[in-house]
């Protein structure tokens with residue numbers, strides 16, 4: 001029996017403020033002052049959350065939530081219980097995993113956050129799944145990706161989308177999620193154990209960084225191997241075998257047939273061949289809306305000035321932003337997405353003759369550039385056709401058009417933001433995208449209604465962030481892999497509604513978006529698999 005994740009009994013205080021000039025060592029004293037204690041009465045303190053209040057540019061402050069212990073907890077609570085912002089923390093019950101006996105073989109497809117956390121969780125129950133991953137191990141993959149960035153030589157099985165750690169490995173590693181899930185703390189504490197920076201547990205905007213993620217992913221593999229999980233690289237799920245609506249086996253690399261009772265299918269949103277195979281095998285799939293657009297790059301100091309009123313400060317992280325625009329008349333929206341302060345725009349293709357952009361940053365976030373996706377929603381009527389794969393075809397056409405506009409050698413088409421808006425030529429085209437950019441008219445990439453929404457959206461962003469529209473901003477296309485263009489529906493038991501034993505999972509199944517929510521979905525599916533194994537269903 002394994003116990004994990006316990007929390008100490010203490011008090012919780014929200015909205016504790018420090019100015020930019022004040023050091024965190026002042027926090028115990030601030031608590032003592034607030035409750036008229038002696039500083040020695042505050043016996044321990046832990047930062048639970050740290051955020052920035054930059055609403056008044058002249059008075060930017062750090063806002064903390066802290067947990068702390070005092071010398072006389074009973075007396076303290078008698079005097080101050082009921083004070084605003086103060087709570088008594090109950091000790092969290094430890095999570096207990098009761099071992100489960102496996103009756104059959106469990107296979108997980110994909111080593112992204114969803115597949116990895118499904119494997120970690122199953123191993124906590126004492127189960128030993130086989131994890132198959134089409135791409136290569138992280139170190140080899142890093143070499144394949146940098147070769148592509150330098151020479152434009154793409155490996156379709158080992159790239160930003162495919163390989164150990166999934167799309168998550170080269171991500172920015174922002175762990176924010178809108179999903180409130182009791183397992184979020186479990187994911188964060190596991191990531192810290194595997195080498196992520198400790199502050200992700202309390203930062204209001206947790207960020208691991210692409211450099212650190214590579215270590216985390218390799219440590220997860222070592223952990224899984226130590227638990228008896230088998231991990232196979234260069235192993236692509238190429239077919240399924242079913243009998244009477246139940247999964248019986250999987251085929252790997254078109255040749256090896258492995259009997260299989262439960263398949264956790266977490267292939268990410270770029271496994272287009274896998275989607276096609278599932279469709280051919282009659283697994284129910286349904287098209288869903290998504291979003292496309294481009295990356296915008298600004299000098300980071302310009303974004304800092306807009307958000308903080310100053311170009312930089314040693315106690316402030318490079319500033320970020322999140323912008324949205326809704327057009328009431330058309331019902332379309334435009335929004336910024338996956339903003340990467342101090343980062344770079346990265347070539348993220350996984351299919352030959354297609355250009356795909358995305359953004360990432362290292363832990364230090366120390367480049368001179370800020371980038372973010374700016375995307376507009378794509379609705380089902382934008383890609384007519386009955387096939388559930390119609391959205392995939394729409395994305396592919398955009399990526400091929402971007403490849404042609406970029407010159408046919410994986411350079412990305414780019415345009416100054418001012419010029420895209422039709423307000424003149426704008427400034428010099430500057431981008432961190434490697435293997436380089438070529439000037440083009442980005443309006444040629446998208447259907448007209450999307451161009452209109454993107455233009456209106458950008459115009460409205462200027463109202464929220466004065467200076468956003470500037471000759472210093474460059475657009476780089478095309479951002480097409482924002483989320484899955486289809487869903488693999490599942491029932492309450494989390495199995496495919498058409499094939500029992502098949503558990504669509506993570507972003508590829510259309511059940512998550514982003515690292516955190518994919519990891520949480522992996523856990524959800526693993527818990528369902530373990531419960532069904534235990535109950536023999």
Ligand SMILES: Cc1cc2nc3c(=O)[nH]c(=O)nc-3n(C[C@H](O)[C@H](O)[C@H](O)COP(=O)(O)OP(=O)(O)OC[C@H]3O[C@@H](n4cnc5c(N)ncnc54)[C@H](O)[C@@H]3O)c2cc1C
Pocket residue numbers: 109110111112113114115132133134135160161162163164165166167168169170171172173174175176235236237238266267268269270271274338346348358359360505506507508512513514515516518
């Ligand atoms: C550059 C970049 C930056 C990003 N930044 C962030 C960020 O800061 N924060 C955030 O929350 N999200 C970010 N994302 C998105 C995030 O990475 C994904 O949402 C997340 O990785 C999805 O997890 P997943 O496990 O569902 O799928 P994936 O991570 O896509 O993993 C799927 C895995 O399955 C494998 N696979 C596919 N088909 C098969 C098959 N047939 N057989 C065997 N294996 C297969 C793939 O090789 C891949 O390794 C970023 C993505 C990219 C590309």
